[in-house]
Amino acid sequence: MDNKMIVAWMESGMMQIPILLMEKYRQIGLDEKELIVLLQVISFIEKGNHFPTPEELSERMTITSKECSLILRRLIQLQLLKIEKDNSEEVRSEKYSVAPLWTKLADxxxxxxxxxxxxTVLDEGQ
Amino acid sequence: MDNKMIVAWMESGMMQIPILLMEKYRQIGLDEKELIVLLQVISFIEKGNHFPTPEELSERMTITSKECSLILRRLIQLQLLKIEKDNSEEVRSEKYSVAPLWTKLADxxxxxxxxxxxxTVLDEGQ
Amino acid sequence: MDNKMIVAWMESGMMQIPILLMEKYRQIGLDEKELIVLLQVISFIEKGNHFPTPEELSERMTITSKECSLILRRLIQLQLLKIEKDNSEEVRSEKYSVAPLWTKLADxxxxxxxxxxxxTVLDEGQ
Amino acid sequence: MDNKMIVAWMESGMMQIPILLMEKYRQIGLDEKELIVLLQVISFIEKGNHFPTPEELSERMTITSKECSLILRRLIQLQLLKIEKDNSEEVRSEKYSVAPLWTKLADxxxxxxxxxxxxTVLDEGQ
Incomplete structure (x- = not known):
């Protein structure tokens, strides 16, 4: 029984986030709700859903789907998230990419x- | 130059969070700010600081240290966070443990x- | 330029392995090559290929595809790896599951x- | 009971390795045993031991401490591992750094x- 739990736990998955994101999200202009929307998008991508709807996001959050829509739009305006064409499936569709976020953090x-x-140079010059 | 960046990136560290936490935090009674405080505590622990102060937490957040204090207290009341004695150093001190959070998620x-x-049983019975 | 590297680095992906696996693989009967085959299978799954062939595995390793086949068979015999039916696609196919490995580690x-x-009980009894 | 297991599991820790390392270790001149020694060093660092001895490494492996010593030396010669002075403690000591490995992978x-x-340029030119 115990062991079934471990398997269920492992299969529910882990996501990895750069500690830098926790340290710098305020500096790159985000508040807590916006950060969580970003993290939720990453967690959906991790599970294979590359284009979660505002409804899917808000179901797990304390905010409405409308608020989610607004935050997604703001994240795109801030160039932390972008929408790409998804050519992996036969049907044409769209997907989110968080590549711009990594770029911003790297900056x-x-x-x-x-x-x-x-x-260091200044200190050594003294 | 590029490669120095990768080293800095890797050394700034990654943290791992169960996707389950992203899916269930609302169900276990948390809102977005409270979740971020929890994640910040985990990120500090990851970096070797096992008892971050409300001031250290609020520096990275959009909320005041007073609000951080209140949230920390609430997390302890909700039994998602606990304070333990830290015997790893000579000086007696305290540290946070998120063990209760894993227990709650496992529940x-x-x-x-x-x-x-x-x-499944019900479906098969039909 | 630097930042393109970070994006490429993040998109190439990370895999997570329980430190317990590094500590205990010898105890559960594995040697280094067998452990690497297991880790390779996990890394392929992580990238969406749930049933890597011995050829795909051996391409990244210093052993032949024949040796990979033998090791895969041994991992299945040791009940650390199993083959399941994959119903996610229309075409019927098979996929590896490492659930038995987590069970063994949990044991x-x-x-x-x-x-x-x-x-502890013995120590307290003295 | 189940839940105590999850806590023990989470506290035993996870390590993250770039999937790139699994894909490229052969290309950067490593075999399976050498890769595992590297991964073991990373797992010890993760747990706070920044300078594991060949004995500590070999205890978890199927190779002798002497073979571990030779592999450590080879990893340093290949510039995948380096020894640094550790100034974090009062007593002077040494610690391993895997920064050179990340640099090599980034290359x-x-x-x-x-x-x-x-x-792409060539294809477009046709």
Whole structure:
């Protein structure tokens, strides 16, 4: 019985998120609800649903599907999420990509790195 | 240059969260802010800080440290988070444990499983 | 340019393995090549190929496809891997499941836990 | 009882490895035993032991500590692993870093990307 639980647990899946996202979401202009919508989109993609509807998202959240729609639109405007054509199936369809999010986080990491390097140079110059 | 980025990216770390948590947090009584506080606590633990203060949490969030305090208290009352004695260091201190969260999620998984099993029995009986 | 790398890196994917598997594979009767075959199967599943052939496996390994076949058979005999019917597609096909591996690891964890509990009882009895 | 298992399972930890490593280890000159030594080093680091000895490594493996020593040396020569000074503790000590491994994998990814881009250009030119 115990072991059936472990199998169910493993099969329900894990998602991985860069700790950087937890550290920087405020700096890239997001609040908690917007971050959760992003994480929900990632979790749906992980499970094979690449284009969750606002209804599917809101079912798991404390916000309405209308609010979800607005947040999705805002995430696209902020260039953290984009919609791509999905050519994997015969029927033409669309899918979300979070590639822009990784790009934005990488920007943050890079500018942080540069500042550290600059600080080191300044410190050594003293 | 590119490769230095990958190293910085990998060293900034990833955290793993059960997709079940994204699916069920509303059912176990949490809203988006409370979930993010939980995830922040997990991300701090991942990085070796086992007892982040409300100030450390709120620095990365859009809420005040006072609101963080209230949420932490609520998470403990909901039995999703607990405070343990940390005996790993010489100085006596405290640390958070999210063990109660995994227990609660496992409960959810189990009752879901039972309902499915029951449904199968009912369906077969027809 | 840098950022394109991060996106390519994230999209190439990560797999998660229980540290327990690294600690216990020898105890459950595996050697290094057998463990890698298991990990390769998991990595293929993660990428959507649920029934990699011995040829696909051996292409990434230092062993022949024939040796891969033998190892796959052995993993099935050891009840760490099983073949299931895949009903997700229209065409009937087969897929691997590593559920038996999680069960075996959970067994190991449980017997370890029991031994610890017993030791505690014995220690307290003195 | 079931739920205690889940907590023990989660606390035993997960490690994340880039699927790229599974795909490319042969190309970067490793065999299965060498890959497992690398993965074991990563799993020890994950659990807080940043400088596992050959003895600690071989205890979990089917190879001797002497063979582990040789493999560790080879991984350092191949520039996939390096030894750094660990300044986190008061006592001076050493620790392993797998940063060179990520760099090497990023190299592989980049040269693959370039080849694809070149192919696209060639295909379009026809």
């Amino acid at each position: 943050e990491l890079m500018s942080e790195q540069k500042q550290k390097d600059l600080q | 959810e998984l189990m009752s879901e499983q039972k309902q499915k099993d029951l449904q | 190991e964890l449980m017997s370890e836990q029991k031994q610890k509990d017993l030791q | 592989e990814l980049m040269s693959e990307q370039k080849q694809k881009d070149l192919q």
